Amino acid sequence: MSIEDILLEIRKRxxxxxxxxxNPEGDAIGSSLALxxxxxxxxxxxxxxxxxxxxxxxxxxxxxxxxxxxxxxDRRFDAVITVDCGDLERVGFLKIDxxxxxxxxxxxxxxxxxxxxxxxxxxxxxxxxQLIYDIMKRLNISLTPDIATCIYTAIMTETGSFxxxxxxxxxxKIAQEMVSAGAMPWNIAEQIFNRNNIGxxxxxxxxxxxxxxxxxxxxxxxxxxxxxxxxxxxSKEDVEDFINFPRSIEGVEVAILFRESNQGWxxxxxxxxxxxxxxxxxxxxxxxxxxxxxxxxxGGHEEVKKRVVDSARTFL
Amino acid sequence: MSIEDILLEIRKRxxxxxxxxxNPEGDAIGSSLALxxxxxxxxxxxxxxxxxxxxxxxxxxxxxxxxxxxxxxDRRFDAVITVDCGDLERVGFLKIDxxxxxxxxxxxxxxxxxxxxxxxxxxxxxxxxQLIYDIMKRLNISLTPDIATCIYTAIMTETGSFxxxxxxxxxxKIAQEMVSAGAMPWNIAEQIFNRNNIGxxxxxxxxxxxxxxxxxxxxxxxxxxxxxxxxxxxSKEDVEDFINFPRSIEGVEVAILFRESNQGWxxxxxxxxxxxxxxxxxxxxxxxxxxxxxxxxxGGHEEVKKRVVDSARTFL
Numbered sequence: 001m002s003i004e005d006i007l008l009e010i011r012k013r014x015x016x017x018x019x020x021x022x023n024p025e026g027d028a029i030g031s032s033l034a035l036x037x038x039x040x041x042x043x044x045x046x047x048x049x050x051x052x053x054x055x056x057x058x059x060x061x062x063x064x065x066x067x068x069x070x071x072x073x074d075r076r077f078d079a080v081i082t083v084d085c086g087d088l089e090r091v092g093f094l095k096i097d098x099x100x101x102x103x104x105x106x107x108x109x110x111x112x113x114x115x116x117x118x119x120x121x122x123x124x125x126x127x128x129x130q131l132i133y134d135i136m137k138r139l140n141i142s143l144t145p146d147i148a149t150c151i152y153t154a155i156m157t158e159t160g161s162f163x164x165x166x167x168x169x170x171x172x173k174i175a176q177e178m179v180s181a182g183a184m185p186w187n188i189a190e191q192i193f194n195r196n197n198i199g200x201x202x203x204x205x206x207x208x209x210x211x212x213x214x215x216x217x218x219x220x221x222x223x224x225x226x227x228x229x230x231x232x233x234x235s236k237e238d239v240e241d242f243i244n245f246p247r248s249i250e251g252v253e254v255a256i257l258f259r260e261s262n263q264g265w266x267x268x269x270x271x272x273x274x275x276x277x278x279x280x281x282x283x284x285x286x287x288x289x290x291x292x293x294x295x296x297x298x299g300g301h302e303e304v305k306k307r308v309v310d311s312a313r314t315f316l
Numbered sequence: 317m318s319i320e321d322i323l324l325e326i327r328k329r330x331x332x333x334x335x336x337x338x339n340p341e342g343d344a345i346g347s348s349l350a351l352x353x354x355x356x357x358x359x360x361x362x363x364x365x366x367x368x369x370x371x372x373x374x375x376x377x378x379x380x381x382x383x384x385x386x387x388x389x390d391r392r393f394d395a396v397i398t399v400d401c402g403d404l405e406r407v408g409f410l411k412i413d414x415x416x417x418x419x420x421x422x423x424x425x426x427x428x429x430x431x432x433x434x435x436x437x438x439x440x441x442x443x444x445x446q447l448i449y450d451i452m453k454r455l456n457i458s459l460t461p462d463i464a465t466c467i468y469t470a471i472m473t474e475t476g477s478f479x480x481x482x483x484x485x486x487x488x489k490i491a492q493e494m495v496s497a498g499a500m501p502w503n504i505a506e507q508i509f510n511r512n513n514i515g516x517x518x519x520x521x522x523x524x525x526x527x528x529x530x531x532x533x534x535x536x537x538x539x540x541x542x543x544x545x546x547x548x549x550x551s552k553e554d555v556e557d558f559i560n561f562p563r564s565i566e567g568v569e570v571a572i573l574f575r576e577s578n579q580g581w582x583x584x585x586x587x588x589x590x591x592x593x594x595x596x597x598x599x600x601x602x603x604x605x606x607x608x609x610x611x612x613x614x615g616g617h618e619e620v621k622k623r624v625v626d627s628a629r630t631f632l
Contacts, residue, residue: 172492208521
């Protein structure tokens with residue numbers, strides 16, 4: 001299976017449902033919108049439907065207001081395309097024995113993707129948006145400023161603004177093409193990085209007071225308590241990426257975020273490369289990647305902290 | 317005057333002093349080292365001498381340990397090249413009537429540069445490093461991984477990791493070339509962004525407690541007191557870029573950093589585009605650019621805060 005099959009299916013079909021994973025981020029939304037805009041531009045009928053809504057920070061994306069939410073689909077399409085979903089369960093509302101379309105097409109850049117579609121375009125790429133761009137080129141669909149904005153945003157967010165290890169010379173080549181086609185790096189970065197609310201910044205201040213680390217400096221952690229949300233008028237969404245602060249400290253190998261939740265603690269783990277934190281998460285019944293993983297654990301604050309930090313020690 | 321004159325002078329001369337401005341950052345150090353490595357590779361004798369030392373975060377740059385510090389130069393060179401200096405005073409140790417070389421060459425991307433050199437290559441570019449690259453290409457000097465690392469770092473830091481308004485399609489083209497030539501985006505970003513010490517992060521926590529804003533939300537500020545350095549084992553260097561936190565809040569037009577110093581307050585200003593903060597700084601005897609400016613002011617904390625915030629209001 002390859003890009004050829006996708007091109008064939010797209011050419012011969014008329015109506016498309018495009019969807020992506022729950023808790024969608026830049027690549028999920030950017031790729032879905034880019035594909036929808038591209039297919040619309042050649043006369044196809046396209047709907048983008050997701051289980052979760054577009055995050056506030058991505059609502060600036062062209063056509064993002066056309067994305068609808070659903071928990072199930074009761075219409076049928078000529079084709080259903082999943083974008084950026086490592087497995088079908090990540091979509092949320094789709095079941096393999098109840099696909100609301102004549103064919104299921106799977107486009108994804110996660111190499112662990114097992115190919116759950118009838119046709120699959122799974123390739124190692126900086127972002128799923130790169131695969132969308134490849135498809136567009138092969139279908140002779142022109143880039144518009146709107147499409148370029150969606151693809152640029154996907155790539156920029158997926159590489160942490162060109163800082164992660166997935167950033168290659170190819171990444172910059174695509175970024176260059178997108179900017180030539182009308183994507184505006186400064187405006188996009190302002191939307192993504194400079195739309196903080198004051199509560200989120202105050203929350204960061206409170207959280208950083210909890211910053212601590214092991215004696216050898218290799219494990220560092222921060223803690224978020226429910227009361228901090230109340231004090232600053234924020235919610236758990238606002239904590240996103242704060243784990244990068246302990247991670248950024250020189251010498252740290254494992255960064256941990258302890259997040260108080262209803263019945264226990266949500267733990268996020270980040271590695272600086274040496275430790276595969278997915279192994280650590282597995283021990284607690286969680287999962288993830290080698291660099292980022294997480295799990296849920298019950299218990300009191302001090303007891304949980306000790307258990308998790310002690311476990312991290314064994315992985316160093 | 318143009319690049320042609322520079323090429324001519326470089327070709328016919330043998331020994332070079334390369335220097336840059338006080339408080340050097342990524343572009344200053346990256347450009348100086350790239351030029352030094354390039355000229356050395358074609359057999360020239362080159363020394364890089366600066367008034368201030370290489371900042372800790374840039375010591376990973378190839379050959380950065382060859383940069384020497386001086387307050388005056390008592391030898392003579394065939395040519396003295398200033399890189400990234402908007403005017404000669406920015407170098408610190410050079411006086412126009414006492415240049416330790418037969419010719420003064422001025423390479424800079426600040427369009428306000430008046431051309432203080434005997435030959436000048438002043439052109440609007442994302443970073444001075446881009447001009448160094450232009451010179452290299454014209455001299456047929458090949459990129460090495462070391463040179464590419466210096467140029468990439470200069471461009472990456474000067475664009476705030478491709479987020480500032482100076483980021484264009486040309487910027488990405490150069491970044492792509494540098495990565496193809498051996499610059500490693502992830503490693504460089506780790507050196508630049510993930511070498512925090514724990515004190516700096518704790519300092520950020522303390523500073524964010526001081527976060528405040530005007531009733532209309534258009535002016536936001538943070539305050540650093542001397543005691544915070546003592547409490548966290550940090551120094552004023554560690555405050556660098558914290559002003560981006562108030563600046564990142566939605567609705568903020570002017571961000572202000574109040575930094576307690578020996579005899580008063582050092583004020584940094586950042587604009588989100590609407591207000592030209594250099595005009596505001598001028599009123600207090602300071603200076604800067606439209607987006608970033610600063611000044612020094614004496615007085616008590618509350619009084620100074622009121623004066624500066626009141627002044628900001630008049631510029632909205």
